[in-house]
Amino acid sequence: AQSVTQPDARVTVSEGASLQLRCKYSYFGTPYLFWYVQYPRQGLQLLLKYYPGDPVVQGVNGFEAEFSKSNSSFHLRKASVHWSDWAVYFCAVRGAGNKLTFGIGTRVLVRP
Amino acid sequence: EAGVTQSPRYAVLQEGQAVSFWCDPISGHDTLYWYQQPRDQGPQLLVYFRDEAVIDNSQLPSDRFSAVRPKGTNSTLKIQSAKQGDTATYLCASSRSGNTLYFGEGSRLIVV
Numbered sequence: 001a002q003s004v005t006q007p008d009a010r011v012t013v014s015e016g017a018s019l020q021l022r023c024k025y026s027y028f029g030t031p032y033l034f035w036y037v038q039y040p041r042q043g044l045q046l047l048l049k050y051y052p053g054d055p056v057v058q059g060v061n062g063f064e065a066e067f068s069k070s071n072s073s074f075h076l077r078k079a080s081v082h083w084s085d086w087a088v089y090f091c092a093v094r095g096a097g098n099k100l101t102f103g104i105g106t107r108v109l110v111r112p
Numbered sequence: 113e114a115g116v117t118q119s120p121r122y123a124v125l126q127e128g129q130a131v132s133f134w135c136d137p138i139s140g141h142d143t144l145y146w147y148q149q150p151r152d153q154g155p156q157l158l159v160y161f162r163d164e165a166v167i168d169n170s171q172l173p174s175d176r177f178s179a180v181r182p183k184g185t186n187s188t189l190k191i192q193s194a195k196q197g198d199t200a201t202y203l204c205a206s207s208r209s210g211n212t213l214y215f216g217e218g219s220r221l222i223v224v
Contacts, residue, residue, distance in 0.1 A: 004154075036215075043116070043203055043215035044155070090154055097167055098143065098210040102154030 002027040002093045006103035013081050014111045021076040021106045023091030032094040033074040035065055038105070039087045047089075050074060061085070086110045114138065116216035118204050124222045125194050133189045133219040137206030145213065146179055146189050147203040155203055161187065194223045 005024045013019050025031055030052050036044040048059025055067040065076045074091060088107045092100040117136040125131055137144050143162050147155035158177065159169040163184035172179065176194075181187040191198055201218040 041217075043118075043217040044205075045215070046212060049212065092154075097160065098207060098213070099145075099157055099160065099168070100155075100213060102156070104152070104154045 002031075002095045002101050004091050004093050004101055004103035006091055006106050008106050009104070010107045010109065012109045012111060015083055016080050019076075019078045019081045019085070019108065021089050021091075021108070023074045023076065023103060024072055025074060025091070025093045026072065027093050027095075031074075033065075033067060034092040034094070034100065035059065035063070035074075035076050036090045036092060036102075037087045038090065044090065047076070081108075081110055083110050083112065116204055116206055116214055118202075118216035118219050120219060121217065122220050122222075124224065126224055127195055128193050130190065130192045131194060131221060132191075133202050133204075133221075135187045135189070135204030135216060137185070137187070137204070138208075138214055141206035141208045141214075142184070143207045143210065144181055144187050145205040145207075146187070147205065147215075148200045149203055149218070150200045158189070158202075191221075194221070196223045199223050 003026045033050040035047040038044050047063050048057050050057045050067050058064050088105045090102050090105045092102045123131050145160040146158045149155040159172045159179045161181040176192050179189045201220045203218045205213040205215045207213045
């Protein structure tokens with residue numbers, strides 16, 4: 001069965017600094033991978049998705065992610081964090097039936 | 113295009129009471145998912161439908177949880193005899209033919 005590990009439960013970053021959130025996946029075959037963001041008291045919103053092809057994927061609001069098959073990773077990056085990026089970020093892998101398996105999430109706190 | 117709509121947004125119950133959550137997916141989306149998201153955890157799939165048919169309900173606690181989608185559009189998730197362990201946010205998502213999942217804002221349940 002597929003799984004996703006997000007090793008960092010919480011990350012604190014200063015506004016304007018760069019951000020990287022780690023995601024490791026376990027999947028037999030070629031994975032389809034996703035990053036979602038959850039703002040306070042809201043549902044999940046899609047940031048970006050990886051379908052087999054270019055390993056670097058661009059998303060909304062300046063986010064990008066890089067797929068690595070050798071490392072079984074799909075890390076999320078942003079060059080310059082804004083206060084509005086304060087949220088919880090979830091990595092997910094798609095399995096049979098288009099079912100998504102999520103990690104536990106990484107909470108990003110932004111210091112002014 | 114309207115997004116996924118869920119109601120109620122909040123519910124507070126005593127143990128043993130029942131509650132129903134309602135979901136209106138994006139128009140034209142044939143697949144509908146219900147996820148349970150305990151506090152500080154990632155969403156976990158409970159059940160999903162394609163049109164009116166249940167495709168997978170293996171993670172649905174069948175003794176107290178039930179879900180229906182009678183006309184292949186709106187869906188209802190019902191919890192009978194709620195327990196404190198059911199405290200979570202219940203997320204509905206929809207997709208068109210196995211493509212990207214779009215989530216509603218969720219229904220937050222507290223069982224005291």
